[in-house]
Amino acid sequence: MDLPKRVIINEEGPREGFQIEKGPIKTADKIALVDALSGCGLCHIQVGSFVNAKHVPGWADAEAVFAGFTPREGIDYSAVWFNEAGLRRALAFKDKLALEGFISLSASEPFAIRNLNRDRAGQIEAMTKYVQLHRDAGLPIRKIIVMAAFGCNFAGDIAAGKVVETVEDALALARDAGVAVNNVTLADSMGWATPKRVATAIGAVRNRWPDLAVALHLHDTRGQGIACAYEGLRLGVTSFDSAVGGLGGCPFAGQPGAPGNIATEELALLCEEMGIATGLNLEALIEVARLAERIVGHGLPSAALRSGTLASFRRNAA
Incomplete structure (x- = not known):
């Protein structure tokens, strides 16, 4: 089996998660999650969506979130939009976003x-x-x-x-x-x-x-994601989208309450144990997943969030 030496993991938790949570989620908490993810070694973070707030009320505060997070060098921050109005809103943040x-x-x-x-x-x-x-x-x-x-x-x-x-x-x-x-x-x-x-x-x-x-x-809707x-x-796939803690899911799928995207920390753990480089700090990711769980106010589906890394147990066993 010829596995890739390195993969890119694209973090979509903020955008995916806050579009489907019943909320309301505080703007400051959304910003805190993006800033925390920025310290995990990710090279791409999808921050949020410039969409119609009537259809996706979780992103009614998009401008405030994009204005509020602190970008770090070496990370591409992105957004999603679907029409000219959304693009115009995104262009207002062209100095912070990879458009x-x-x-x-x-x-x-x-x-x-x-x-x-x-x-x-x-x-x-x-x-x-x-x-x-x-x-x-x-x-x-x-x-x-x-x-x-x-x-x-x-x-x-x-x-x-x-x-x-x-x-x-x-x-x-x-x-x-x-x-x-x-x-x-x-x-x-x-x-x-x-x-x-x-x-x-x-x-x-x-x-x-x-x-x-x-x-x-x-998505991990039926437990098949990992x-x-x-x-x-x-x-040999070398690029994956994921969401910290397993946030997210499709709001138009007709299955409310289903688990969301594959959890970033679980995907990173899989790669780490298979000798595939991701550039991510797995223990930091797990802490951010716990932060995400506190922000949304309910349990998230990630098993790694609760069980931690194998490396921590190896250190204790040494």
Whole structure:
């Protein structure tokens, strides 16, 4: 098994977590979480979203959070937005943020209709305008995101062929816009991924586009997240999205109370025990996960949060 020597872990806990928590979460606590994560060795932290507060009330205070956190050198801080109004809000923080767009399409049309009120043609039309908006603003488009890449609560299983078709749509859109995209993230939006589905989808994409780098965005909705991450590592994936403490989840998945994204500290622990470098301070991450749990006021699903690292027990046993 030819495992990667090093992986990049992209932290999405603040954005993912605070969009789904019932709250309200204090602005100062959101800032404190971002600042604490900045001390864990991460190279990318997704801070929050510039979205309509009626739909995502957890990010009604986005401007205050982005103004309040303290950036550290060597970390790319990012945000999410979906339209011109969101982009304008993000541009106000261009000195603090790594601003770039993406091409995001759902492999499940029922999910896109429920989530975005758009069918396949509507998604492509909206993304075409989104890409042009970013080109006009001088911002890069660096990746494709395929939502519901492994299955959907409203459409059932998603065949690998549908994932390939969705990537084809995105690449055609990029090509028509004069944009070169070399990365695709397969997102398990509703927790349907299993190791077998991960292997099948990655294999299908790589067979069609051998030079396209594949990343994984995994949820732990049904307890399969870390197993799927292991399968990704086994297949040579070197970029993963995760959320400290297991924060997050999809607010449009129709499964309230389900666990969120794979926990950053659990993914880091897996990599550490397999000899794969992450650059992260695992013990610091676990402390931040405990902070996140105190902030949201309820237990988070991460087992590492409660059990700690193996290294600490090894020190005590020595």
